[in-house]
Amino acid sequence: MNELTAAIDLGGTTVKCAAVTADGTLLHHSRVPTPKTGRGDVIEAIAASVQTLRAELADSCDADVEALGLGSPGMIGSNGYLYGEAVNVPGWCEFNLAETVSERIGLPVTALNDANAAALAELSVSADSRTLALVTVGTGIGVGLAIDGRPHAGRAGAGGELGHLVIEPGGRPCPCGNAGCTEAYASARAVREIAFEQAATWPDSKSAFAALLRAGGPGTEEHRILESLYRAVREDDPFAFVLHRNFCGVLARVASILASTIAPDRVLFGGGVMGSADLIIPEITRQFGTLVMRHVHDHVQIDIAQLGVDAGLIGAAIAARCAH
Ligand SMILES: [Zn+2]
Structure with a gap:
């Protein structure tokens, strides 16, 4: 045995x-x-x-x-x-x-x-990897670190708290009590909230996604909103595309900080929203390329998490x- x-x-x-x-x-x-x-x-x-x-x-x-x-x-x-x-x-x-x-x-x-x-x-x-960062996008944003084959807790367990890295000082309120955290922009909960807030500013959008937002109330679930958003992106809906680009942009910033700090072999993204990874990973990778040195870009691979x-x-x- x-x-x-x-x-x-x-x-x-x-x-x-x-x-x-x-x-x-x-x-x-x-x-x-x-x-x-x-x-x-x-x-x-x-x-x-x-x-x-x-x-x-x-x-x-x-x-x-x-x-x-x-x-x-x-x-x-x-x-x-x-x-x-x-x-x-x-x-x-x-x-x-x-x-x-x-x-x-x-x-x-x-x-x-x-x-x-x-x-x-x-x-x-992950074959050939010794160091890896995993960014899980759900109701919040969780970052896990494995450095040289070991979990990295950091001083007082505070390592990898990039869900609460402030990227917009004084920005959107976050459940942690701060404002402008990555989690307030690129968690499933935040994307849902932002979609509802901005639906009225895109009155011409004919997509089922925009219709869902106009009809839906606060009870519409995060995963339904995200699924509908990505269906609309596939149908070239400009409103959905802007939300997608902004969402991936924040995740690209998280990846760029991880890559420029610990230079992992891979930065992986996981969570329910990665059902649309075929759209999300290439967009994160594209924006990541604009945020880091060429050398970092060439050596750190952005990919989808393998295990469920x-x-x-x-x-x-x-x-x-x-x-x-
Ligand atoms: Zn926060």
């Missing part, structure tokens, strides 16, 4: 758990809702998931896990401490996450930021294997 590592991918809505083999295969994948009732209950949900996993492994193949890799939202240092607050998980604020879970479950635990875990997983399937929703679990297991 391969060496097995337990992995948890903690999110605001679900706790995902699996055993991961050395070649990245998931066994006994499970998911339970993230408790909304405080830190203690979230820790118990993690412990229960790991306990169930170990019982299933013992039953099915007389095997056990040697360590747990735990991917979580929030700024997590290389010591496993969660700095500040992860607002989507109640009570997830200023405590040693790795130590707390390790004491509860009796296994060595490696805790890391979920975006860094996903970056590490992408690195494992399991990247967090796979990367958490890799981190735990590297550490123990």
